[in-house]
Amino acid sequence: MKRLLKKGKRSILRGIFSRTTIIVFLILLQIFILISSVIWFRQYQIHFQILGILMMSGSILYLINSQMDTLSIITWLLVILPFPHLGTLFLIYTKQDWGYRELKSLIKQSTQAIKPYFEQDQEILDKLKKSHARTYNLAQYLHRSGGFPVYENTRVTYFSNGETKFEALKDQLLKAKKFIFLEYFIIAEGVMWGEILAILEQKVKEGVEVRVMYDGMLEFSTLSFDYVKRLQKIGINAKVFSPISPFVSTYYNYRDHRKILVIDNKVAFNGGINLADEYINQIERFGYWKDTAVMLEGEGVASFTLMFLQMWSTTNRDYEFALYLLPADSSIEAKGYVIPYSDSPLDHDKVGENVYIDILNQARDYVYIMTPYLILDSEMEHALKFAAERGVDVRIVMPGIPDKKVPYALAKRYYPALMESGVKIYEYTPGFVHAKVFVADNIKAVVGTINLDYRSLYHHFECATYMYQTDCIADIILDFKQTIKMSRRVTRSTLKKEKFSTKIIGIVVKLVAPLL
Structure with missing residues (x-):
């Protein structure tokens, strides 16, 4: 006792x-x-x-x-x-923005340092310009905004859930020979991270360089404050992005929401799936956890390698980027074009939102969207409504079981105006949708980390993969159609039946939507 x-x-x-x-x-x-x-x-x-x-x-x-x-x-x-x-x-x-000027300066320096390493093959760009002028214009924008090249010969595999991504990820980790880079918003101890960590420890013993970077908010939620030291003890070079300090600062707004895993500059993973057990439905949170990811093989992997190194170098100014740009697998031949890109809240260029709006504005037949949150600024709301009013079939799949009550109530305040313009909204009945997917007209798609809310579009570091005429787009469309079958259509009748408390919360909270 x-x-x-x-x-x-x-x-x-x-x-x-x-x-x-x-x-x-x-x-x-x-x-x-x-x-x-x-x-x-x-x-x-x-x-x-x-x-x-x-x-x-x-x-x-x-x-x-x-x-x-x-x-x-x-x-x-x-x-x-x-x-x-x-x-x-x-x-x-x-x-x-007192409290983050140093971060802004470091981000600017590392961004400038890495730009020369983003090499654009002019023949690819010229080819795109001749045959697909509208996509060429977007490629030009992404290249100007962050130096991001457009690639051919990049095979993309789409994962419609965390379980399949997890198995592929482990297989690829075991093949690593030179380096493994991981950058994730959430890492939580459990089955998923435990199995990954065991492989990383094994690879360190084999002489593979392993780097792990995670967002500082984890020190308040899933990981201990000494977790970096614990990883370093087993030979993993670890780092916390924007650790929490005891001073009031806008610094807390700028979180690293990206999910990147790169292996030997030959394979890269990107999407909404973090390294925690709910993402592979090992534990149940908010019903079935629906999420998506992509795996890149080939030339396009280089952009994710550079994106990781750019963020990593913000604290130590280690600009030895060329060492990790190992030759891509020359045997890979794949259809279409791929543009991996990132978005920073510190450059005042809304890259993530602009790509989404371009897809909506250029669409002819349909745009299908999966997103966990719907907190829209006037530009995004207008783009969604205008696309539907032009006759484009705009469909949005939202969670049926929310992870956060307030954003869920707020999202419903946008439903009536969107539906009035012809946007079709669905709620995934088995559980929570965490996927961030746009697919349009059977020819273009985006899979990444960027939600349709103020935090993703304005305040977080994000990344995504833009695909044009790639083979995996057919898999994305199929997954969306299957997801729709498991979703209920939102109508005026269902909105009227919402709880009174949900309606009141939505009305009140919409006044401060940009702060959420």
Whole structure:
């Protein structure tokens, strides 16, 4: 009994004095000091009111003349008008982005350093221009925005769930000879990560270089603060992207939401599937977990190798990129074109959203979409509605069982307007859809990490694979049609039957949609 009490006491003390508790306490303390300062200044009532009017006026002028979308401006006004002092200070703080300037500088340096290594074969580009002008224009945009080349001779395999991707991933890891790079938003200890880690440890013993990078938010959720050291002890070079610090900062917005695995510059995996047991339905969370991924083999893998190295080098400025650009498998011959690309929240170029909008604007017959979230800015909402109004068959598959109640309620606020324009919306009855898929007209598709919400489109580091006339597009279409069969169609009647609480939450939360 005494041992149990001592053990319980030690656990409580570890919880109280843990890094997580200290960070949360210091952040709350900073917020308390800020609010207390504003309250203290209120004793100077007249001066305080005049200052508030000036701050509010300046904020309104700034917002009206900014390049923000309309909904973001409205959201800021709803914060500033009732609370001019705190609201304006928050706006200034957000727009100055104190706390991430160093990150922005490092990202800029590594991006510039890696651009020369993205080599575009001009013959491929010329060929694309002659036969497929619209896709050529998108390829030109992606090349200008991040240097991303368009490739031929890249075989793409599509996985319609996490289980099949997991088996293929293990097979490819076992073939590694030179290096293995992993960059994931979520890694959680369990069956999936345990089997992968065992292979990585084996490969380290064989002399293969292994690097693992994961987002700093995991230190609050699935992994311990010392996990990097634990990986280093077994020979894995590990790194946390944007670790959590005890200071209030917009730094927390910019998460690494990418999922990249590269092996010897010959094979790359990309898609929505993280390294946790729910993604392979080893454990059940929100019913059956529906997700997707792609595996690239051939020339296009080089872009994912470079994307990983670019993010890795943001902290140590290791620019030895050429060492890892091993020759691609010359025996691979595949139809179509592939453009792997990434999106950064720090360059103010909405690459992920622009690619989606281009697909919608260029579509002639249909656009099929799978996404876990639907929190749209005015541009994306207009593109979806306009495509449907032009007669394009636009279909969106959403989760039937949500992982987060508030975003789910908010998504339903967009349904009526989309449906009015002709967009067809479905909810996947077996469970949760985490896939991020666009496929259009039997000829083009995107599979990646980019959700249809503000976080993915504005605040996260993301990546995806654009495919044009590749063989695997037929598999993506088939998977979508099978998913539709297991989904219920949303109608005005079903929307009316929604819980009153869901409707109220959606109405209220839409006021602050850009903050979610």
